[in-house]
Amino acid sequence: MSLAPVVKYLQALLVSVSNNTCLGLADAVEGIFHDAFNRLLQGSIPLLAILQRLVIKLVQKGGYLILDDTTLQKF
Numbered sequence: 001m002s003l004a005p006v007v008k009y010l011q012a013l014l015v016s017v018s019n020n021t022c023l024g025l026a027d028a029v030e031g032i033f034h035d036a037f038n039r040l041l042q043g044s045i046p047l048l049a050i051l052q053r054l055v056i057k058l059v060q061k062g063g064y065l066i067l068d069d070t071t072l073q074k075f
Helices: 004-015 022-028 034-042 047-060
Strands: none
Touching: 004 022, 004 034, 004 047, 022 034
C-alpha cells in the first residue's frame, strides 16, 4: 500500500488556508486528484493503518510525533 495519498493529503492540509474540501486540497498540491482524497477519507484506503506505519517509521528513525489539539493561539 502506498503512502503517497496520505503524504499528499498532509501536504495539502499544511498549505491550505481556507478551502479544505477535497477539491480545494487537491488544487493546493500537484500530482493528485480529489478522488484520491475522497477514497482516503471514506475508508477505501485504511488511513489509520497507513498513519500508524508512518509514525512508527518516523519514531524508529529518532523522530518525534507531537499532537497538539488545543485551539489557543501559539507564539
